[in-house]
Amino acid sequence: MTILVTGGAGFIGSNFVLDWLRSSDEPVVNLDALTYAGNLENLASLKDDARHVFVQGDICDRALVDQLLATHRPRAIVHFAAESHVDRSIHGPGAFMRTNVEGTFTLLEAARAYWGTLEGETRDGFRFHHVSTDEVYGSLQPQDPPFSETNPYEPNSPYSASKAASDHLVRAWHHTYGLPVVTTNCSNNYGPYHFPEKLIPLMIVNALAGKPLPVYGDGQQIRDWLYVTDHCSGIRAVLAGGRVGETYNIGGWNEKANIDIVRTVCALLDELRPDAAGPYSRLITYVKDRPGHDRRYAIDARKIERELGWRPAETFETGIRKTVQWYLSNEDWVARVQSGAYRDWVSKQYGAGQTN
Template identity: 55%
Template sequence: MRILLTGGYGFIGSAVTRFLMRNTAHVVLNVDCMTYAASPETVEDASSNERYHFTQTNILESASLNRLFETFRPDAVMHLAAESHVDRSIDGPGAFIQTNIVGTYTLLEAARKYWLTLDRSDRKAFRFHHISTDEVFGALAPQDPPFTETTPYDPRSPYSASKAASDHLVRAWYHTYGLPTFVTNTTNNYGPWHFPEKLIPLITLNAIEGQKLPVYGQGTNVRDWLFVEDHARALVKAVECGVPGQTYAIGARQPRTNLEVVQAICHVLDELAPNAAGPHERLIDFVTDRPGHDFRYEIDPSHAEQALGWKADYTFETGIRHTVQWYLQNKSWWQAIRANRYTGHRMGAAAE
């Protein structure tokens, strides 16, 4: 397949790109506009592969997208480009409206225009895969069952509202125009190359440097954690065999409170990089909760597991150990970001 992949320099997009280059024969065009969170280093191994191509293009630029479709002629689109940091969406929602809603609309229209030029068999085989989040479903109470593909939408933040809108657009283009689209919704991802403003990398890096470990409220908010390489494998399975009009909820059945996540990181670091001042848990600092902080997210991935023939391989324990080890071994990458590119955003705590 020839896959046009948006956001390939982002955290999840780069994991998908690496998986595609290492484990498939597919050809990839990485379309990324190089925002603050883009890291070309994440796909350095792919850059020398003749099946990998890159263009610095903004998905808001319809003329540029039209040219890319005409010249690259993809068999599928994997749409991962998005603004994704909840706290940033609270402070500045405009960028989220533009990228996540208007950008998705622009990409859908470019894809539809191109799709209409294909012959009957190619048109039938074409796929538009939209990658989204479980945050569109709102928040779960402690006794509620996990999210599924049929959970009603109830977004609570500017970020989740913008992603919900993009999901609705993707489905509308399927039902109205027949464009063969489908959606995957996933829970929280973690792993190597995660940008330092997110919970797991921020806590890991602060602990390595002996800084405070900020935790919102009492750390009781619950998230279902999925190792990013497991997610990348699921997404490739989906683009290869996903059915138009369907939704696939992708998760690992590994819920943890934020405090449990922070404690797990501390325990790994106590073993791998002990601090003479004492256990890393001494650095935990409970801070004022953020506005509208959803209590719990969790996904039931049963449908995706059966339909895609996929299941998460990593346990949370193996995944968090692998992640912490990676940050210990790749200080040059994150130190450069923290020193030069990352000015800090709501550093009182980190979004999940």
């Protein structure tokens, strides 16, 4: 028994692979293109572990995907591979269409052909697990109930539009061809190995360097925050017991405004790594809001709890403390991922003053 994981060197994917092999001896074949956010250092602890087979490659490469499926005969594909940063999608949407739409199409077609060769219990037990985002549902008003699995899709960025398209492809391949799929839509993840372009790691890294902490607009954009290992346990639950063709929302039950997240990070750093120059909150800098910035996301995760008994193990308070402590203990990892390309990106997005 083996599973094929795509994007398993990225933030969520690498946490999933590590979590999977901590709790199971079932091998993982890990396909990742190692773009800027894919990092084999995340998987350094598996370097000599025979249960982990890493393959560098593109999910759009049909011949490679076919070869991996024929060679390793996985019982499931868990599909994380995606371009996932909204800001990058605004500047360069083409890469998002290729990876998130064309890549998912390629995987679905390869999975359909492979599944067609299976028989009996092996065929019945096969799953294509598509990992998606709450951003496909659009934006909520303050008084709106959280997103449920029946919310209409209203994506507002090139990133969320590309993920919505991939979700629709997965649904169509199930309804048209019978491919046994499950889809999960998660809220904002945070935790170890998070590339420092996203809000929480960017705040930690910039604060420690004494750089401005850029906050979009008024900072009142609200997100539901999910600790990454809770997301991993939710995926395991859906893969094991989710109903074929169904969607499950995975959320943290933690709605927080961006500015409150930043202040919480500052307060934890004041406690754990005090700065002689004063409180880290002095570095908070409001910058021009990004185009089409969604105001609020929130996930209703009652379906996965009702059907599969899953709830997050971490509160935001426990998860954010673990996250800050991890970055303080892994500053060498941070330094190595902050390549010249990363510094150029931050300068372009937030202004040259943010990276001096």
